[in-house]
Amino acid sequence: MLGLSSDAATGLDRKGLSTLVRRLSKVLFVEDRAGRVASASNSFFDQLENRQLFANSALPTLSALENQNNAVIRIETTLGDIDIELFSSQAPITVANFLSYVNSGRFAETFFHRDAQNGSSAAAGQPLPTGSNFVLQGGGYKFGPDSTGTNRLTQITTDPSIVLENTGRSNLTRTLSMARTSSPNSATSQFFINMADNTFLDPSSSSDGYAVFGRVVQGWDVVTAINGLTRYNLTNNAGFIPNNGATNYSSIMSEVPTIGYTGGTVTRSNLVYVVNAELIKSTDMTGFNQYALTFVDGFRSGSSTETLHLHNEDASTQAFYQVVVRYDRDQRDMVIDQGVVAAGASKTIRVSDRTDANLNLVRWNAPYSITVKSARPSNAGANVPLVASFARSDFGAATLENGVDSAQYGLSNSEQEQFKTWSFARVERNLNSREFIVWSNLSASPATVTMTVLNDAGQTVASRTYTTGAYRRGGMAFENIGIQVAGNYAVLLSSDQPIVAQLSDWDLTTGGQTQTGATPGWTVIGTSGAPSQGVFSSVSAETTNTLNLLSFVNSTLSQQTITLTTVRSSGATTQINRTIEPRSRFDLVVTDLGVPAGEQFTVLYASAAGVAGQYTSIDITNRYQVGAASRDGMSTMAAMQSGGKAFITGAGLSDPSRAGSTLHETISVYNPFATGAQGGTFSFSLAYHFADGTVINSGTFTPGARSRLDVRTSDLSAVMAKINSSSDFRTYSITVLGTATNTPGFVSGFVSYSRIDSGLGSQVLSGASVVRNGSAGILRDLADPIFSV
Known part of the structure; x- marks a missing residue:
């Protein structure tokens, strides 16, 4: 490797140093512009080993920033989180370019491919000795499975190069600059973190220099941990060399920081990855994006229309928001909309529309989840954050869900545990319906999700385990689990990472027609944790054409007594007790509660522990009928x-x-x-x-x-x-x-x-x-x- 140590620079005059910098830039900060390849098609992280994530790091404080109006991004790596303040006003072009890669999700699943240290070199396949710190570089390459499952070293898709800005900032320790070729206006996606005061990289009368656009404000210990890993010259390593005629980028992998690598073919687990990169504070907003609402069941098709509704209740302060879509495969993340909702105002975002083929915010026929992240100014007082709901029509039915509060910043371990277990008391299985149980992984680690299916007799009729990549959307079609007996079942989900889970049920017409031939449908967010009581504020005693059910599941290993209290609008109350066996479920027809037909009322339930309740209303007379005036079903958890x-x-x-x-x-x-x-x-x-x-x-x-x-x-x-x-x-x-x-x-x-x-x-x-x-x-x-x- 060619390097610049302090000794190498001694005795060079300014002109000589600038000439050396220009010559070495062709080697030190190269972005190969040829043969760009689209991102790998599967999650890179389902099989990662030796993970050392420091999950849910606290957000930085405003006092840590040079300018409280600057944007801040978080880079979550396999060794921890790095928070970076972006010099929005001093480097507007460079910051906008950098954020375009963050918001499009293209930095996710890249790896740090270069840890350059001066005075250090080694032959191919050998470890490099420790030198004096120089730069840590990333943002350019991915290494993971293609559509055939074969690992490939690929370059991320890049935008046109940007103009080199003179930002007035020096390349000091902890600052970030854009990597480029010898051409000054050639920077695209790659960046480097200065591991030392590299002032010779600053622009001068005889040197174009490198544009400083940010600095590490939190997580410097993570940066130094990466810098302290064993570095290998992986030039032409067998794991990096393509065998399908694709561009070979392995020739520039000469200073790669590695985890647990001792030689031979490099694997994904040997590399330091960017698990996720996201904006955690917007420019000119003094609050961080500490609020998050998640909707799990998104899907764009020829029969679906989806709308996201936002509301800012605060009548005195605007709220910043970002709408992040996360997919179950291929490139994971995409910010599809961002901006502000004015004080006291609402906003509607068309996500997909079956009548508008030109509305392309989300992919076609690709399941996804939506997370709405929001921030309020630090001086906004005690009013509420942004709230949101997601309305969807599909299979001829309409559904509506409010977002689940999924912000993980600063949660205690016990609060995070609540997101690791989810219950659904009633999941129907028959030949004329399609049920989907889906979830969104809230964590920077892969989630192992175990689904257990229980029947009324307390038997486990099915159990399956799924792996969902970091921050990805996962799920399954219930019909594929192999249950042959039609009926109602309970589903328990257990995960080793925080998730949000949702059930949707779509009826088909007799004969199994799909989508446009479908009839009613409903959707419901599951119950998290192990509740002991709950409230159904609105239950209907209607009997005409309708079956109304209260369903309960006992997730514990002991028998539970459930006390059910009905509260009518007249003030009259009644109370009954029901016993539910361990790991079992039951349905109660609402009319058995003794409330007159046609009346709406409230039901409270209470148990000792571990009982989740669900209310479902179904039009049974016109169900499955083509052209009938069948009504949508309705379902909600307590x-x-x-x-x-x-x-x-x-x-x-x-x-x-x-x-x-x-x-x-x-x-x-x-x-x-x-x-x-x-x-x-x-x-x-x-x-x-x-x-x-x-x-x-x-x-x-x-x-x-x-x-x-x-x-x-x-x-x-x-x-x-x-x-x-x-x-x-x-x-x-x-x-x-x-x-x-x-x-x-x-x-x-x-x-x-x-x-x-x-x-x-x-x-x-x-x-x-x-x-x-x-x-x-x-x-x-x-x-x-x-x-x-």
């Missing part, structure tokens, strides 16, 4: 917690000509306080948020202690007048704000949203998003002592 505010984001939809007749939109709220909240009164209000910024407060409602109320949009005259004024206002967001005197902060109660459209055969049922707010600061479950006073 709500576990109440927060400061509840949000029904973007779900609101009304047609003035049918509202209250064939279209019923209802917000149901259960008051969990036993005696009026420590001597006070619990009340809640509804606010309707429209696209033009109008907010209509619908008034205040006061349910009695441990009572419920249904509020129908069609009964709110001011709201209906706004909806009737323009077709632009037929969709909206709804905020539920609960207050209780003599309690710390806000408590929204337990909230659900239902929309039943018998004219179109569309039904959705969703629990509301609940969030921490103000001095409440916590999410309260039903057993919280505050509700018993």
Whole structure:
């Protein structure tokens, strides 16, 4: 290797040093521009060994930044996290170029291919002796399986080269610069971290220099750990040489930092990878992207339309957001939209549309998950972060889900454990339906997910184990698990990494037609952790054409007694007990609870531990029939917690000509306080948020202690007048704000949203998003002592 040590530079005048830098740049900072190859087709990380990830590193502080308005990115490597402040104002072109690779996911699964140290060289296949620190370089190459499963060394797809900026920054220790060829305007994706004060790389009157655009603000110990690994000259290593006529990049792999490598053919586990690269703080935003909401079941097809709804409840401060799509195969990540939602405003993002072939935000026929990341200014106070919902129509059915709070920053071990187990109490299996259980890996490590299927008799009828790569979306079609007996089953998921899991069920017409010939469908986010109680805010006792079920699964190894309490709008309550055997499930027909047909009511359940509940409503008369006016199914898991505010984001939809007749939109709220909240009164209000910024407060409602109320949009005259004024206002967001005197902060109660459209055969049922707010600061479950006073 050619190198520049301090001794080599001694005695050189400025002109001589500049000449040497220009000559050596052809060797030191080369980006091979020929024969670029698309990214490998499978996850690189399913078989990685010797991983030493330091998961969920705390976000850096604003005080660590030179300029609090600068953007910050996080590079998660196989040795830990590196946080980099980008000099957004001093290097706008270079920063924008770098972020384009971050946001498109192209840095993910690359490896650090060069750890250059001065005065150090070795023959091919040999370790390099330690020299004086120079640079650590990456951003250019991947090494992993192609479509045939054969490992390939490939160059990432690059954008056109950028103009060299003179940023006014020096190549000092911890700074980042762009690598390039001898041409000054040739930088594309590769970057290097200065491991020493390399001021001779700065621009001068006789040298173009290298553009400094950022610095490491956190994770320098990770950088030095990579720098301290044994380096090998892997030029023409057998593992790197292509055998299919592809471009051979192995000739430049002369200073590769390695893990556990002692010679022979290099493997993926021997390299230091970038597991993930993401923006954790946007330019001109003083808050970090510490909030995250995940939606798992995305799929673009010729029959699907998908819409993401965002709402910023804070009336005084804008919120920054990024929408990240993650796939189960091929290139993993892509930021499909980013920007700000104005104070108090909502935003709708069309993700896919079966009627618009030119809308190409997501891939065709490729399952994916969506994570909405958001930030608020550091001085924004105690108001809530951005909330979101995901509406999808497919197979002729409509579904709606609120995002799962999936932010992993700063969570305790016990909080992370809650995301490692998920339960579904009712998964149907028959020849005329298709069920999909999908999950999104929230971790920088591969997740091993075990699925256990239980029947009513307490038997394990199937068990399967799946591996899902870091941050990838995984899942399976339930029909492929091999269960031959039609019926209802429970599914338990156990993972060694945090995940979010979801079930979707799509009915087919008799004869097994798919998609456009399909009839009702529904989707439901699973229950995480091992709950002991829950609330179904809105259960229907309708009997005409409809089967309504409450389903429960006991995930423990001991028998459990479940106490079921029904709460009617009249205030009347009844209570029954049911016993559920270990690792078993059962269904309870809602009419067995004794509530009159046609009534909506609330059901509470309580057990000692480990029981998850699910409510499902199915149109049984017109099910599977071609052309029949069959209605969508509805399903929801029991709500576990109440927060400061509840949000029904973007779900609101009304047609003035049918509202209250064939279209019923209802917000149901259960008051969990036993005696009026420590001597006070619990009340809640509804606010309707429209696209033009109008907010209509619908008034205040006061349910009695441990009572419920249904509020129908069609009964709110001011709201209906706004909806009737323009077709632009037929969709909206709804905020539920609960207050209780003599309690710390806000408590929204337990909230659900239902929309039943018998004219179109569309039904959705969703629990509301609940969030921490103000001095409440916590999410309260039903057993919280505050509700018993």
